Amino acid sequence: MKKQLEQIEITKYRILLIVSLAISIMISMLSFILVKKSIKYFMENRIIHLVEADFESKALILKSKKDLRPEILREIPCIKKIFVGKLPFKPPSVQMKVIKKGAQIIIYKKFIFPDGAVPVAVELDREKIENETSVLAARISMAEFITVLLFQVALLLTIRGLYLKPLRQIKNDIEKISSGKLSVLPLSGTDEFSGIRRKINEMIENIKDKIQKEDIMYQFIHLLTAGKGFNGEFVELMRKLIKANEIDGVIIGLPKRKFIETKIITKNDKKTKKVIPDQLEGIESYMNTVKKEIELTHSKLNYLSESERQLGIKYLIGFPLSTFAKNNGYIIFFRKDTTPLNEDEKVYLKNIAKSIAVAAELKELIESLEEKIKEEKELLESTIKSMVRGIEIRDSYTRGHSERVAFYSKEIAKNMGLNEKLIEEIYMAALLHDIGKIGIPDSILLKPGKLTNKEFEIIKLHPVLSYELLKDIKPLKPVIDSIKYHHERIDGSGYPEGLKGREIPLAARIIAVADSFDAMISDRIYRKGMPKEMAIKELINLAGKKYDSDVVHAAIPIFKEETPIIMKSQDFKSLSEIERRRLDYFFRDSLTDAFNRNYLFFLFNNLKESNTPFKIITVDVLKLRELNLEKGWDYGDTILKRLKELLEKTFNPIAIIRYSGDNFVVFIDKSLKDADIKARMRKLEEELGIILSLHIIDEKDTEDIDRLTMTLTKIETKGYSEKT
Known part of the structure; x- marks a missing residue:
């Protein structure tokens, strides 16, 4: 493997050399064309000037038109033909003229002597001029090619010594860490690569700490x-x-x-x-x-x-x-x-x-549930629905999900001709299939972005947790396995046990189809739900692969024609105050009440999708650490809070994001001029009594989120020297 990596590096370096050579050739070719054109133009004009001057001198020296002979005019270089007296074209009315016709250059002169006038035309040898300019341009281009090539080779060798070698060593040390030969990267020197090693070591320690905490x-x-x-x-x-x-x-x-x-x-x-x-x-x-x-x-x-x-x-x-x-x-x-x-x-x-x-x-809910079941069996369904809604109230985007899945499951079971007792058991199981999510923390269950592998493993616990919570409730015993296995798939790709085909209980196979369909068509904070027709098509494509074909066949008419009552009145767009505060858990900075950096991705995409024009600036508090050390952390916190308030008041922004400790990213009206922005920032400095660093993000760096985050990372790590 190591040899393969080294071979890849050698190949990359060879590619760089080839690219360097190609660039040198392109520069030389371009230079050849430009130089040749310039020299040709210069030579043609120079010869024309010489011929004109020669005509003038001959007119002054000669006394008679009989003295004007073609041999006298051949002293100028690059002359192809000379016409004296009889011309191959109609003479112009002027006394002297340069005529460019196609590939010909003809210099016309009317000599006037005491004994009469004589018209003369001289045709320049453009082929000879072309050859001479080509030779000269080729020599100049070759000199440039050699110079540029030597410079690029020297530059590549310098880059290899200064950067590639240290980076290769860092890569080798990281491979040793992966194989267990090293626990951290060795440190030496004070250059930028030593800084990179320190940052990687910090990252390794943070990862270890995070893994330990996730495990707990x-x-x-x-x-x-x-x-x-x-x-x-x-x-x-x-x-x-x-x-x-x-x-x-x-x-x-x-x-x-x-x-x-x-x-x-x-x-x-x-x-x-x-x-x-x-x-x-x-x-x-x-x-x-x-x-x-x-x-x-x-x-x-x-x-x-x-x-x-x-x-x-x-x-x-x-x-x-x-x-x-x-x-x-x-x-x-x-x-x-x-x-x-x-x-x-x-x-x-x-x-x-x-x-x-x-x-x-x-624990209290389960005890209460068991007590209610013992007291009045007919209250079982309403109690379970209350429990389910108690879970779903945590996440408005899945509200009603369990009841809709229960409705679909019941109708599918009817369509498959199952007996009434089993239909009711499947309905109860579908109502409770996600009860285990009550044990999943908000930080995972409500996370708006992509889950980590560890977080997804925790999410995958919910069928087992549902089973563990409900297994001792006697009325649920006939359907408890279908709750545990509703995420199994007939090809064995599901969880928690990777069951296949008929190993999965029929009720679980029914709930799996109903659950998947409702998930496909439901809106989420991070995506829009599919149209019903597209979701049905997806299920048909996966029938016999992920889902039971008989169940899918029975479900299609239900999905096409039936809509649960709870879904008809569902409004996914409105958020209550409690739900907004839940989102604040992910998107709000607790100190300044600005948005945190998690909000950047969603805000950026929403603005792009809605074609809302915007401009982005970053604002840093310079020397905040010194202020904290001098006046205390509370003073620094007050500065950050006050800065956020004044930014809001000054710019009336689309959004303010606290991107890092003392760094704010502000989305503002695109029509604001840079000079106006800087003037407003100077007033902010005066009001706060601090020094601010302003960076106005170039429009090309806001074309996509990856480019924007790279730019913000550069500002965050390297700083920005422009003072407002």
Whole structure:
């Protein structure tokens, strides 16, 4: 493999040499043409001038027309023919004229002597002129070719030594990391390649840290949604979380009817106690009362009780364990030093808190469900629908999905001639087929962009989670396997077990077709749904490959003619305030309330698709780090917030995106002139008392999103020196 890579490099270098040679030849050929044309023009005009001058001198020297002989006029070079007296054309009325006719150049002169006038015409030898100019142009072009070629070869050799060799070494070291021979890239020197090595090492460490945290998240989801609760396994997993995030402990409060069960988990200890809500003290009492996210540093820890002070808390961040249905307690992460969490760490811990909140709510929902089934069997369907809507309320773009799939599945089962009992069981299974998604964090379930492999693996858990949640509910036992296997495909490409053909229960094969059809025609935040006709065509193409042919055949009339009532009134375009705030989780910067860089892709594509004209500028706060060190981080945060507000007020922009720490990307009206933009920025500097760096993105760099992000990355990594 290594030899193949080296051969590819050699081939690339040879290609560069060939391209260099080709460029040199092209330059030489172009030079030859231009030089030849210039010299030819010069020589023709020079000879014409000489002939004209010679005519004048002959007219002055000679005294009689009989003295004018053709031999006298042959002293000028490149003369082809001389006509004296009789001309091959009608003489012009002027005394002297240069006549260019086709490939001929003829110089006409009327000599006037005392004994009469004599017309004379001289035809230049253009072929001879052409040959002489070609030889001279070829010599000049060859000299240029050799000079350019030598320069390019020298440049390629320099590039090879200065850049290709260090890059090849970096590539070899990365291969060693892949094979396990190295853990990080070795560092040496202070040049740009040493900087690249450091950045790669940082990336490797970040990836390792992210993988570890994703694995912990995966384990949390599996543990909590599988119904294992807050047992010893949960405590050990929480300790892994403590270690991975460099925190010192966690306080968890879970309401239990008349009391609150509190767990304090540290690196080496665990305490559990039950307290009446009115007897809670310190930060726990505050969290249980206000039910909102808090972050406190050492200077603001006035709420701590004596027992909490004994834990050595110097910094804490707390989250309510809330779902859309209710508040299920609180969780507090603390450190024994004053170092605050960064934004990524806060988001990660917030997701953990949501998973725990969902687990607590889920446990209560399942207990309630079992109780209701025991009390009144006829309430089963309405209770299940409430549960399903409890899941779907998290994601407006899938709202009604389970009920539509249940409708389609029921109608397909009828069309296949199944008995009424089985039809009702399939209907119930279809209603509950996605119940396991309640265990998927918002950060994955509602993610607007492409999922990572790890995130997709978590999504693929939902059929198993649905099975685990419902397997002990007796009325559902006949259809529980169809819930677990509704994402299996008859060619074995599905999940969770890769079943094939008839190994997949019939109910699961029916739900799979209904589920896929509804997913195809439904709008998503990142795409428009297919037309029904196109979705039906897709299912027909995949019949016998991914889906059961008999099921697809029975489903086609249903999909063509029947529309679930819930879909008829569905409006995917309107978003409630709660749904908008959910999107803010992905698209809003928590400090400045500007959009974050995740929003760039969607905003750019929407503007392009709607043909909305726009201009992009970037604004950086220069020396923000020095301001933070001199006046404190709160002052720097205030500057960033104020800058965002003033940008909004000054430009009335389409959108403001906080692209990185001190860098804002602003989409503004395309009609604004550059000079006006700069003048407005100078006023902003004066009002804020800071120095701003402005970059007006060239229009050609906004033609597509890849080009734009490359330009923004260059500005972000290299900086921009233009002051407003």
